[in-house]
Amino acid sequence: MIPELGHFAIIIALLVAGVQAFFSLAGAATGNRPWMNVARPAAHAQFVLVALAFVCLAVSFLNNDFSVLNVASNSNSALPWFYRIAATWGSHEGSLLLWVLMLSGWMSAVALFSRHVPTDMVARILGIMALVAVGFFLFMLLTSNPFDRLLPPAVDGRDLNPLLQDPGMVIHPPMLYMGYVGFSVVFAFAVAALLSGRLDSAWARWSRPWTTVAWAFLTIGIALGSWWAYYELGWGGWWFWDPVENASFMPWLTGTALMHSLAVTEKRGGFKSWTVLLAIVTFSLSLLGTFLVRSGVLTSVHAFATDPARGVFILGFLVFVVGTSLALFAWRAPRVGLGGQFNLISREGALLSNNVLLMVAAASVLLGTLYPLFLDALGLGKISVGPPYFDAVFVPLMAPAMFLMGVGPMARWKQASLPDLAARLKWAFAVALVSAAVLPLTMGKWTPMIAFGLLLAVWIMASCAVNLRERITQLAANGGGHPVSYLKKLPRGYYGMLLAHFGVAVFIVGVTMVNGYETEKDVRMTPGSTVSIGGYVIRLDGFEDVDGPNYTGVRGILTVLKDGRQRDVMFPEKRFYNVQQMPMTEAAIDTGFTRDLYISLGEAVDGGAWIVRVYHKPFVDWIWGGAFLMALGGIVAVSDRRYRLARAAQRKSQDATASAAA
Amino acid sequence: MARALIPLVVFALIVVFLWVGLSLNPREVPSPLIGKPAPVFELPQLRESGAAIRSGDLKGQVWLLNVFASWCTPCLEEHPYLVSLAQRDLVPVYGLNYKDGRNAALKWLGKHGDPYTGIAVDTEGRTGIEFGVYGVPETFVIDKEGVIRFKHIGPLNPRVLDEEVLPLVARLQQ
Numbered sequence: 001m002i003p004e005l006g007h008f009a010i011i012i013a014l015l016v017a018g019v020q021a022f023f024s025l026a027g028a029a030t031g032n033r034p035w036m037n038v039a040r041p042a043a044h045a046q047f048v049l050v051a052l053a054f055v056c057l058a059v060s061f062l063n064n065d066f067s068v069l070n071v072a073s074n075s076n077s078a079l080p081w082f083y084r085i086a087a088t089w090g091s092h093e094g095s096l097l098l099w100v101l102m103l104s105g106w107m108s109a110v111a112l113f114s115r116h117v118p119t120d121m122v123a124r125i126l127g128i129m130a131l132v133a134v135g136f137f138l139f140m141l142l143t144s145n146p147f148d149r150l151l152p153p154a155v156d157g158r159d160l161n162p163l164l165q166d167p168g169m170v171i172h173p174p175m176l177y178m179g180y181v182g183f184s185v186v187f188a189f190a191v192a193a194l195l196s197g198r199l200d201s202a203w204a205r206w207s208r209p210w211t212t213v214a215w216a217f218l219t220i221g222i223a224l225g226s227w228w229a230y231y232e233l234g235w236g237g238w239w240f241w242d243p244v245e246n247a248s249f250m251p252w253l254t255g256t257a258l259m260h261s262l263a264v265t266e267k268r269g270g271f272k273s274w275t276v277l278l279a280i281v282t283f284s285l286s287l288l289g290t291f292l293v294r295s296g297v298l299t300s301v302h303a304f305a306t307d308p309a310r311g312v313f314i315l316g317f318l319v320f321v322v323g324t325s326l327a328l329f330a331w332r333a334p335r336v337g338l339g340g341q342f343n344l345i346s347r348e349g350a351l352l353s354n355n356v357l358l359m360v361a362a363a364s365v366l367l368g369t370l371y372p373l374f375l376d377a378l379g380l381g382k383i384s385v386g387p388p389y390f391d392a393v394f395v396p397l398m399a400p401a402m403f404l405m406g407v408g409p410m411a412r413w414k415q416a417s418l419p420d421l422a423a424r425l426k427w428a429f430a431v432a433l434v435s436a437a438v439l440p441l442t443m444g445k446w447t448p449m450i451a452f453g454l455l456l457a458v459w460i461m462a463s464c465a466v467n468l469r470e471r472i473t474q475l476a477a478n479g480g481g482h483p484v485s486y487l488k489k490l491p492r493g494y495y496g497m498l499l500a501h502f503g504v505a506v507f508i509v510g511v512t513m514v515n516g517y518e519t520e521k522d523v524r525m526t527p528g529s530t531v532s533i534g535g536y537v538i539r540l541d542g543f544e545d546v547d548g549p550n551y552t553g554v555r556g557i558l559t560v561l562k563d564g565r566q567r568d569v570m571f572p573e574k575r576f577y578n579v580q581q582m583p584m585t586e587a588a589i590d591t592g593f594t595r596d597l598y599i600s601l602g603e604a605v606d607g608g609a610w611i612v613r614v615y616h617k618p619f620v621d622w623i624w625g626g627a628f629l630m631a632l633g634g635i636v637a638v639s640d641r642r643y644r645l646a647r648a649a650q651r652k653s654q655d656a657t658a659s660a661a662a
Numbered sequence: 663m664a665r666a667l668i669p670l671v672v673f674a675l676i677v678v679f680l681w682v683g684l685s686l687n688p689r690e691v692p693s694p695l696i697g698k699p700a701p702v703f704e705l706p707q708l709r710e711s712g713a714a715i716r717s718g719d720l721k722g723q724v725w726l727l728n729v730f731a732s733w734c735t736p737c738l739e740e741h742p743y744l745v746s747l748a749q750r751d752l753v754p755v756y757g758l759n760y761k762d763g764r765n766a767a768l769k770w771l772g773k774h775g776d777p778y779t780g781i782a783v784d785t786e787g788r789t790g791i792e793f794g795v796y797g798v799p800e801t802f803v804i805d806k807e808g809v810i811r812f813k814h815i816g817p818l819n820p821r822v823l824d825e826e827v828l829p830l831v832a833r834l835q836q
Contacts, residue, residue: 055690199770235738240735253812273666279668280669281669284673288676291680312684313686314678315680315681315684317682318677319677322673323670323673323674323677326669326670326673327670329669329670330669330670331666332669333666334666370676373679373680373683374679376683377679377682386733386735402683522769522772522773580820582742583742583745583746602773602774602775603745603774603775611773611775613773632777635680
């Protein structure tokens with residue numbers, strides 16, 4: 001009964017989405033207000049319906065209803081309850097349901113927080129989002145119904161993939177999808193602007209917070225995924241340039257460019273074509289990512305079910321959504337006009353280079369991801385493009401972008417002068433140079449790559465500091481008083497920018513230090529033997545058997561000693577999941593601010609000995625710390641008071657018109 | 663106008679490739695070698711330099727040939743299954759160490775476990791070419807007469823092992 005209720009809710013949601021798309025788009029085209037007014041209530045109704053369907057599926061999982069195919073293939077009665085809930089989105093069908101839940105949630109949010117946007121724009125935006133939703137509802141109902149029954153029911157389920165039985169995996173997909181799907185909002189804004197021809201700074205101001213929030217979620221989602229790979233796959237790596245990782249990384253790159261481009265469109269009225277194109281491309285890459293993951297055209301660590309019918313559907317949908325919007329762009333963009341003229345050495349110039357670099361980076365990731373497919377399609381054989389390609393292409397593209405990150409925020413709009421910039425930034429550069437020369441020596445090894453990484457990181461940090469100091473001394477020079485008292489007066493948007501840029505620097509420190517100073521040892525250990533790494537001595541005390549809810553395994557007990565004193569006890573595990581017949585390595589990690597100790601069990605060898613893998617990873621947590629700082633910067637920027645002011649002003653004027661009408 | 667068309671054109675090109683890609687399965691390539699005798703080889707052993715592995719010596723038993731390399735990331739994905747397969751002692755698994763360095767391969771096996779009964783070193787990839795290796799990893803099932811009966815491209819998984827490889831091995835062993 002419950003699964004049928006969910007199934008029914010999706011069917012109704014499809015109808016509502018169809019109605020919403022038709023009436024709001026037709027209403028906006030003909031200026032029919034009652035039709036346009038359908039958009040908001042329809043969006044809320046869709047959200048309620050999809051949420052209902054989602055709850056129905058979650059309840060089916062919780063109740064171990066193995067008469068539902070999806071539950072039987074992805075859950076098991078021995079699975080703990082929290083993983084049963086997470087299993088709701090652990091399968092292909094369930095993750096699609098999560099997709100549309102997010103989409104309708106975003107739609108509902110747009111309906112709620114768009115009081116200051118003209119009605120016809122809201123109608124267009126919600127109409128376009130509803131069209132996207134129609135596609136996904138159809139996809140679910142036609143090829144991937146999460147509520148399909150299995151008759152007769154299975155006695156027990158096939159269990160959730162053990163790789164996904166992990167707390168990180170519980171929150172990673174929702175965060176990632178919030179980001180992916182969140183870009184549908186700015187996409188809808190862009191297409192609505194092309195349709196109406198209204199592409200001005202007000203449009204950019206409405207789009208900005210939505211873009212930033214989606215970007216912040218995507219950042220957190222990617223960081224969580226990378227962190228999960230780090231501790232769950234047992235290889236100690238944090239990024240593999242896997243097609244599925246790339247699929248989330250490409251929209252992040254163009255989304256980052258989009259955020260910066262929107263700033264120019266709002267503040268200077270420039271970059272209009274760029275901004276619209278980036279909005280379309282970013283969401284298109286989100287859809288392409290879905291296609292790549294769901295269609296099985298590429299093989300990857302994240303092997304999901306593959307089904308050609310699904311691939312054909314998503315491809316058709318992709319052609320419709322992306323093709324139409326790019327055609328619209330080709331038709332309308334030449335008319336949106338250029339912004340004001342600017343000199344190449346100016347803030348616009350820096351941001352334009354940033355746009356270009358990020359676009360090229362995204363394109364090179366796309367090329368690397370699809371290259372095996374291209375060759376295969378041309379009959380030239382099957383190959384895989386590995387990390388060497390991506391490292392070789394990506395680092396040289398990002399380095400200038402990182403350098404510009406220090407210069408751009410300091411440059412004046414329209415025209416800046418190089419000697420002036422050089423004078424203001426010389427100390428920042430000097431600090432960066434000295435750090436790059438000296439810091440690696442204190443760590444005991446100096447290589448050009450380490451020095452270069454640190455140069456960029458310290459350069460960004462120092463230029464952020466110079467920027468902040470300049471801002472407050474300028475304010476103090478104009479208004480009197482102590483500069484520090486002006487710290488509170490700076491807008492949150494500014495702090496958000498500083499925080500995000502600082503996060504990038506922290507991230508670079510993490511990557512540089514791990515790549516430069518990581519040490520690893522594979523040793524054969526018997527109880528009582530020790531291994532020393534990174535100034536620590538690790539002693540294997542023994543093994544014990546583990547009996548989990550749906551697995552059995554062995555747990556090593558290792559004591560970490562520093563200068564003869566005990567620092568920690570670590571418990572790496574080797575598990576065997578009974579239902580899926582799959583061995584899993586659970587690494588033990590001792591997390592620290594400046595280093596991680598990472599231990600994973602290899603294989604049992606003769607005489608009660610095990611191969612134990614021990615890593616010392618300096619500053620590795622800075623990688624994810626940096627990503628979280630970037631996301632936090634986004635959140636801080638969105639909380640800027642000018643957005644709240646705009647809303648308050650809107651409310652006031654509405655009240656005024658309401659009382660005037662009364 | 664012309665410049666604004668570029669994104670659309672690029673997208674159209676990508677779609678064409680994706681469309682063709684849909685009809686290709688990255689994991690299944692029909693091998694013309696299935697049902698044919700396995701190529702004859704005589705290659706040095708990985709673990710004991712000086713010793714050799716000859717395909718002729720393997721006749722009379724059913725065996726698996728697993729093409730692997732230390733530089734191959736997907737190999738890590740299938741490796742635990744091979745290790746547990748070796749522990750079950752159902753069928754000997756021979757490794758073909760493809761275009762790899764001896765030390766790198768030994769280090770890799772020390773780190774991830776060594777499921778192989780014997781490992782042939784194919785540094786130049788000649789034997790790999792004779793076996794029609796498209797990418798690493800690949801796994802072949804070879805019967806008592808030395809005929810290739812099955813080929814799997816890409817990492818092995820429990821489903822392929824339990825539903826395809828092992829039943830076939832059991833049938834061939836009778």
